[in-house]
Amino acid sequence: MKSIVIVISGRGSNMRAIVEAEPPVRVAAVISNDPGAAGLEYARARGIFAQTVNHREFASREAFDASLAAAIDAHAPDLVLLAGFMRILTDGFVQRYEGRMLNIHPSLLPSFTGLHTHRRALELGVKIHGCTVHYVTPRLDHGPIVIQAAVPVLPGDTEEILAARVLRQEHRIYPQAVRWFAEGRLALENGIVRVAGAGASQSAFPDR
Ligand code: GRF
DSSP: OOEEEEEESSOOHHHHHHHHHOOSSEEEEEEESSTTOHHHHHHHHTTOOEEEOOGGGOSSHHHHHHHHHHHHHTTOOSEEEESSOOSOOOHHHHHHTTTSEEEEESSOTTSSOSSOHHHHHHHHTOSEEEEEEEEOOSSTTOSOEEEEEEEEOOTTOOHHHHHHHHHHHHHHHHHHHHHHHHTTOEEEETTEEEETTOTTTTEEOOOO
């Protein structure tokens, strides 16, 4: 069975959704850069190895990334999942895991890279918003797209309401991406992700 390491910074609801979907992978470890991350407690309670690599204890980004890589590599995972991980990674770190590291981003990439995606979507008046699971490349939030889900932006939406609507879809598509990986169905061809036998299911237009 393939194994994964999940890297978080906080709440860890995506990590939890992946664990509870029980894709056919072994969750070797959950690692957080913040010792206060609620997700760590959840992982420990589920009997999953959980560890902190505290970025505040390192003098440079390079030193932190080296330590994070050592913590990940100790488990020799087949895939690394960034799930609400809020640190910018060095190019060296990203290149080390190129083709075997996924991230979830709360927008329909390539729109709204970076932070505060829901606020910016509301400010610009977009009518459709969503989330994206993508491979991580050195260019922030620009890697090959595995799966996306769209949600409507509705009159009266606040940032919180919209975020919650998107988050429900994050919790569907990230486990789906992990399942595809576990089944050996993900292939990268010239920067495009093909999912063997997935048909149109790389794009999800769910009910609200
Ligand atoms: C999610 O919205 C994710 O897309 C973004 O950060 C949030 C993390 O939430 N990158 P959680 O920690 O998984 O609950």
